[in-house]
Amino acid sequence: MRKYSFLSYVYFCIVPLFLFSCSSDLSDIDPEKQGDAIALKSTESDQAMILAAHKCNEISKLSDAIDYGIESYEVDIHVDVTTGVPRLMIGHELETTTGQTFVEYMDDLMEMNPNFKFLWLDFKDLNSDENESIIRNTLSELDSRYDIKQRVLVESRYIEHLTSFANDGWNVSFYSTWSSLEGKTTEQQKIICEGWLESMQNNNVDGISFDARVYQAIKNNFENKAVGDKIVKQYAWNYYLKYTTADLQNQLQKYSHLSVLLISFPVEEIPKLIIDVQFAENGVATNQGRPLNSLPSRAGSINVIETQFNAVYNKYEAIFDGTNFFYIPYSKEDEIGSVIKDRFTMELLFAPTGGVNPFSSMESGGLGYELTTDGYLAFYYNANNSWVLPANNFKTSVQMGGNAYYHVFVTYDKSTFKMYVNGVKVKEKNVSGQFTYPKKVQAPDYLFGIGGDYRDSPTISIQNPFIGKILHAKLYRSALSDSDIVSKSVYPKSGL
Incomplete structure (x- = not known):
């Protein structure tokens, strides 16, 4: 205790x-x-x-x-x-x-x-x-x-x-x-x-x-x-x-x-941190202080994820090249599984240069961030076996890239989704329906991916990988308020 x-x-x-x-x-x-x-x-x-x-x-x-x-x-x-x-x-x-x-x-x-x-x-x-x-x-x-x-x-x-x-x-x-x-x-x-x-x-x-x-x-x-x-x-x-x-x-x-x-x-x-992914030297990633796994390296296909110190933000960041990701196992009954079907906030501080899913759990269902082919950041959410988001253009109004950093939040209070970029609310949409968990027929666990998403396969593998840098990824129980998000948002800074 x-x-x-x-x-x-x-x-x-x-x-x-x-x-x-x-x-x-x-x-x-x-x-x-x-x-x-x-x-x-x-x-x-x-x-x-x-x-x-x-x-x-x-x-x-x-x-x-x-x-x-x-x-x-x-x-x-x-x-x-x-x-x-x-x-x-x-x-x-x-x-x-x-x-x-x-x-x-x-x-x-x-x-x-x-x-x-x-x-x-x-x-x-x-x-x-x-x-x-x-x-x-x-x-x-x-x-x-x-x-x-x-x-x-x-x-x-x-x-x-x-x-x-x-x-x-x-x-x-x-x-x-x-x-x-x-x-x-x-x-x-x-x-x-x-x-x-x-x-x-x-x-x-x-x-x-x-x-x-x-x-x-x-x-x-x-x-x-x-x-x-x-x-x-x-x-x-x-x-x-x-x-x-x-x-x-x-x-x-x-x-x-x-x-x-x-x-x-x-x-x-009451907001509470459920996922808090941070990075350290030598390619280390942790969730609330506990080390995270990535895929084992394999010459020519899967590289070790590198981390480096970002002097502007005064913390380590992970560099994803599209071959590997960190992942967090969860179940429907644990804190993560309980939160994502109810009230939650997902936070991401990152600098995208390409790829698809920087922070997600959406193998044929679920939820998460996804970069569109034309460089916008969308948020996906599946309810009643249908993608209710990003319907009606639930994505950023500006294209992301250019080695710039963005601090994004998506909140859900069981009726309304809101998206914020650098402390400013950019989207809002009412959504209802029962959350549809990702597909898990062959996979031993549901996985939250940081730097990519998981496949429903007997052995852990990556799909829709992300390319770029991530400083942290967080999941909260409950929807943070506007003032919470403004106070937590860091001023966007240029890439290194």
């Missing part, structure tokens, strides 16, 4: 009636930078509202959230008795279990982000003395190992089973039947909330959790209320808000009194 520690804070002030100090969790959604943690100061206390990512059950989603800079998370936990030995498992219930135990999940979290800020544990079946004992013992063991008690919330709808956790010093919250407040008069809401507060006081539970749709009713009836000597803490969720919401900071202001707010972390909308 990887370990992440770098987090930054961007402070701003909101001054309505009180002064709130806030820090933003949203950077410019740069997948190569981590986001920051949003925290809105409460007017009732000196505690900052914590923003947390909803349902980080899959360890891959947790890892992506950490990559994004998110410090607080929510996870579902249930008790599994199918093996005869009760175990705490990750997932809403047996049917949606991830197959990972809660202890394994915590071990991974502590390796990836030992300094996490807050973890909301939604226990689905904390509804019996036996389950209470299992959960309590497990948490005690984890706290002894990791010292997590002060930054963990134990939530359950079964309030009588929360008392022991509260007495042990854990943060606890009663999962209220919040929907019973909807459509009620103010007086009716007051009566319902008074009943909840009495039950919370009787069970020493000082937290209440609810859907943000009823946040005002909860605020009206629980603000400054206490359980013993502790002010009631309010925990809420708003799944309509996302970390990608454009005006998120403004929308969060009304929730500043909360202890924690859960919002959606839409993994598929």
Whole structure:
């Protein structure tokens, strides 16, 4: 597992009636930078509202959230008795279990982000003395190992089973039947909330959790209320808000009194590098640091791919002569295969002098860049077994060549393709349909080619080779925004 520690804070002030100090969790959604943690100061206390990512059950989603800079998370936990030995498992219930135990999940979290800020544990079946004992013992063991008690919330709808956790010093919250407040008069809401507060006081539970749709009713009836000597803490969720919401900071202001707010972390909308091909001396190519293969050289037909240092761009580039290519194997189920059928961005910084496919995976299907016979750069995409691009001239408006370098991006958000050259959008087209993967009848794997495309053959071979120089080739999950692309685009420079 990887370990992440770098987090930054961007402070701003909101001054309505009180002064709130806030820090933003949203950077410019740069997948190569981590986001920051949003925290809105409460007017009732000196505690900052914590923003947390909803349902980080899959360890891959947790890892992506950490990559994004998110410090607080929510996870579902249930008790599994199918093996005869009760175990705490990750997932809403047996049917949606991830197959990972809660202890394994915590071990991974502590390796990836030992300094996490807050973890909301939604226990689905904390509804019996036996389950209470299992959960309590497990948490005690984890706290002894990791010292997590002060930054963990134990939530359950079964309030009588929360008392022991509260007495042990854990943060606890009663999962209220919040929907019973909807459509009620103010007086009716007051009566319902008074009943909840009495039950919370009787069970020493000082937290209440609810859907943000009823946040005002909860605020009206629980603000400054206490359980013993502790002010009631309010925990809420708003799944309509996302970390990608454009005006998120403004929308969060009304929730500043909360202890924690859960919002959606839409993994598929968060840009992340999936392919990052870079070059080094002695003909070396890597994808995210892992070496890539090319075809073995064969006198008279296949040459070793050369690399050289480009002093203008201050990085190595590969020189393709049309006989060889680097390739990346993938499957329909892995990250590459999942991304290209959904939302993605393909980036290429290159200097073409001839050939066909500089960066592609399109053996009788698929997608990729292709140079036309008259020197334009087109982008191909196959959906429903038809080439929906480059229909209607989805290609650059200028011919490429002359030893010039071009920085190109193509983005797709499941409805619209956009093409950019040197930071300027040059094409846009609406496209729909189910992605058609390339042909793979004889080939052992699908391949992404850099410097050419692959053939569907038992042994790896090249077709439609590219001639020219490539500085890097990248594939992102999700469509980069216009501002992302402008910020990433390098000023075009002449060839060497």
